[in-house]
Amino acid sequence: MSLATAIKPTPIGWKGLWIATTVLISWFVVLAFLLHYPINFTNPLVYLFVLVQMHLYTGVFITAHDAIHGVVAPNNKRLNYWIGFLSATLFAFNNYNKLSRKHHLHHKHSATGDDPDYHAGNPNFFAWYFSFLTQYISIGQVVLMAVTYNVLKLWFPMENLIVFWMVPAILSTFQLFYFGTYLPHRGEHHNPPHNARSQPLNHTVAFLTCYFFGYHHEHHAYPYLPWWRLAKAREINEVLRIKTGSAGG
Template sequence: MKYKGLFFAICIISLWGISLAYLLNYPIDFYNPLVYVFMLLQMQLYTGVFITAHDAIHGVVAPHNKKLNYAIGFLCATLFAYNNYEKLSKKHHLHHKNVVSDEDPDYYDGNFFRWYLKFALEYVTFWQILLMAITYNLLKLVFPMENLIVFWEVPAILSTLQLFYFGTYLPHRGEHEANDIYKSRSQKLNHFMAFISCYFFGYHHEHHAYPYLPWWKLAEAKEKEELKVLKN
């Protein structure tokens, strides 16, 4: 399907936008389990927005149209807390080129919390914080503060933790085999858990081996790698 990347991008962005618009007016009752279900759903959609920006960096959202691919990547990066798409692209390519080294902007030889802090400081800027604060205060004039916090701010923060834990920390922490040029490990073969955890980016060795594959093709790549292991 020639436009499959574009189709998934439109679906994710649309679902994120529609659900957020609905939830910002949703009556919040903290004894209602649906509140937490919707918050986690919004987190998952936020992660999908970032994954779409990531795939645009690799040129696979709209490979048939570079300008459209860039526009979608720029939009998704902006929707994800006003991230700078150019900065994300530059640093992500450095990550692939210098994985698990001093030149890798995503790597830190330390514990989870220090690594996460370093990871956040690598990308978050004063202007992002300012723009988020302005947006929050403008939205507060229209929507309830509780809704903004529960369905907009908290899912965004949880999404950064999700992306970091499954897409950076678990794959790259600790020692790697000497012959592993990608210095990346993958979670066990389980497509349901791989999708729920981080849109198949738990299959991280496959992503580094085949960075030109969009997120939905990583499952197939993982299956092929497993078959190679079984044959050997």
């Protein structure tokens, strides 16, 4: 049995919507709390909260990503679109339609010259990261972020906005890029057309690092799986790899 026959699309009903709603509400509630939290840089909780908000920001982007694949609300395409649009907007005013267009090109031409997320020549992390950002960041986004910051600081302390709103968003871009693009697609690949590899099987690490998107071969092989089903796909793939003695993703 191959992974292709082991994992097929199955109905998810409204579960994707409930999970997306939980992620978005968690991000909003935690941010609302932190914008009033007294900042003392000798308090270790400040750094913990930055990491928590970073992880929730990553979840917001992953929600937009799942909407691009139509698996947030598959029973309602319009709702699926608007959840994706909202999630992309909350993540530094990303253009959802642009993200969708480029992400589908990434899947179609993974790790080739036609992949907008790929940097040829096996560059170092920062060169690739900068190239990656130039594909998605626009002047309009920067202006909107600046305007939003100046409006929000009328109600919230500037220090809180920087520490709990801006810094986690920036850190999240590193998290998403490192675990969702750089590690899975760098170097040589021997599994076309996916040209992606997966991190070792460890669901706790995989969730904390990037909502299971370190299981990236599974995502490319099965883009119809929402992020919360990639763990099971990775388990099946590992069992089949051991049985067949193949190198795996």
